[in-house]
Amino acid sequence: MSEEYLRLLNKALEKVPRKSRTGARFEIPAPQVEAAGNKTMLMNFAEIAERLNRDPKHLLKFLSKELATSGAQVGGRAIFQGRFPSNTIQRLVTIYADKYVVCPICKSPDTSIAKEGPFHFLLCEACGAKSSILES
Numbered sequence: 001m002s003e004e005y006l007r008l009l010n011k012a013l014e015k016v017p018r019k020s021r022t023g024a025r026f027e028i029p030a031p032q033v034e035a036a037g038n039k040t041m042l043m044n045f046a047e048i049a050e051r052l053n054r055d056p057k058h059l060l061k062f063l064s065k066e067l068a069t070s071g072a073q074v075g076g077r078a079i080f081q082g083r084f085p086s087n088t089i090q091r092l093v094t095i096y097a098d099k100y101v102v103c104p105i106c107k108s109p110d111t112s113i114a115k116e117g118p119f120h121f122l123l124c125e126a127c128g129a130k131s132s133i134l135e136s
Helices: 003-015 045-052 057-069 086-101
Strands: 033-036 041-043 069-072 077-081 111-116 118-122 131-134
Touching: 045 057, 045 077, 045 086, 057 069, 057 077, 057 086
Parallel strands: none
Antiparallel strands: 033 041, 041 077, 069 077, 111 118, 118 131
């Protein structure tokens, strides 16, 4: 191969985004749900939000809307009005991760949400993809 070709190839490879993932598998902590009277407490709410790398307010808003109830964050816990089984909370956290965390192109969890005007985008740090998302 010519030296010119190799030089251009190396120049192009320098512009390709590097994967910021360590290779560790992305795992969401299992929700620790407790019922107290007519309230449901998600005990490890702060840990889940931190692992997803999302603002706890955004996650709380999503869960509250999907459960069709009011929710509040108290310390590291989330408290929802009504009784909900742990498998429902687990399913909703998984839906949230699929919709707002995992890149639809490369399936990397190394993403962030950016707002541009009235639109929200999922920006992937691993592959550089920019995907539109609907804010609920």
